[in-house]
Amino acid sequence: MSPTYLVKRCGLIVYTLAVVSVIVFAITQILPADAAVMMLGQNATPEALAAVRERLGLNDPIWMQYLHWLGGVLRGDFGTSLRTGQAVGPMMVEALGRSLLLAGLSIALMLALAIPLGIVAAIRRGRFADLLVSVVSYVGVSLPEFVTATVVVLVFADWLQILPATGYVPLTEDPGAGLAHLALPVVTVSVILIAHVSRMVRSELVDVLHTDYIRAARLKGLSERTVLFKHGLRNALLPTITIVALDIGYLLGGIIVVEEIFALPGIGRQLIVAIEARDLPAIQAGALIMAATYSVANFAADMAYAWLDRRIQYD
Incomplete structure (x- = not known):
């Protein structure tokens, strides 16, 4: 992989984040919220509001x-929350x-289940499995x-009563309780991911197992295990990486719903609270951080392509 390609990809990430920053800032400017009123309250005097607007630069042109x-963002300063008064x-x-x-836990569970399910479905094509x-x-x-969240809460928290329905405990404080509180959100997020990836693995592996180089590997006397895992699965996983990278976008969107349902204090729930409170700095920071996470995830997917298939070279 050439250094020029890495520089171009990093430049593309920077360009993408620059465009996102413009869009996010423009959207927050048209929201029906006044930062001075949010900070001082509805009963603040006009003089106090004017002083705050002058101090925050709200009277300056938009550009x-x-x-x-x-x-401030380039210096690592995303501003101060209008809701809490703390650094965003x-x-x-x-x-x-x-x-x-x-x-991460959802993707790990998805890979642990989806890939074996896809393999079983491919090698037993047309059968009951x-x-x-x-x-x-x-x-x-x-x-x-x-809907998935409601079902898992009813089954595991209400009927069986083996897992807590909501809440969050840091793993550093109590790993057992922390994993117990994360179990239901992880299952909820993983369901759709497992469905996507298992179907993709099954479809791609069926196609790969009917290619000429797989027939040649079998004619050479290689064991079926070697043919399946060393030659077949390695190539079948390339499109799967694309699905996983695209599912990162789903995770960033779907996690917002899941975090709100299970009262998990992640960035999705923080964004919902910020939107409800018209906390403009928090909205801007959250949207930009999520865009950066998605850009890095796609870059990691490209790196995984080259690692799985040495024929792929980025020049």
Whole structure:
């Protein structure tokens, strides 16, 4: 992989974030919210409101306000929350860590289940196992997050009473309780991911197993295990990486619903609270951080392509 390609990709990420920053800042400017009123309250005097607007630069032209905000972002300063009076950056980064923990556990569970399900469906094509995986996948894709969340809460928290329905406990404080509180959100997020990826693995592996190089590997006397995992699955996983990278976008959107349902204090829930309170700095920071996370995830997917298939070279 050439250094020129890496520089171009990093430049593309920077360009994407610059465009997103303009869009996010423009949208927050047209929201029906006054930062001075949010800070001082509805009963503040006109003199106090004018002083706050002057101190925050709200009387400056929009383009000047954007440059001032962008300069702070480049220094790592996302501004001060209008709701809490605290720095937005550390608050959003901490919330992002919780969301990434949920996303990471969901992806790990998805890979642990979806790939074996796809393999079983592919090698038993047209049989009962293939039909069962297909039915489960179609059901998983058709269920929205709030329905899946309701079902898992009813089953595991209400009927069986083996897992807590809502709340969050940091893993650093109590790993057992922390994982117990994360279990239902992880299952909810993983359902659609497993459905997507298992169908993709099954479809691609069926195609790969009928290619000429797989026939040649079998004619050479290689074991079926070696043919399947070393030659077949490695190439079948390339399109799967694309699906996983695209599902990162789903995670960033779907996690917002899941975090709100399970009262998980991640970046999605922080964004909902910020929107309800018209907390403009928090909205801007949250949207920009989520866009940066998605850009980095797509870049990591490209790196995984080259690692899985040495024939792929980025020049």
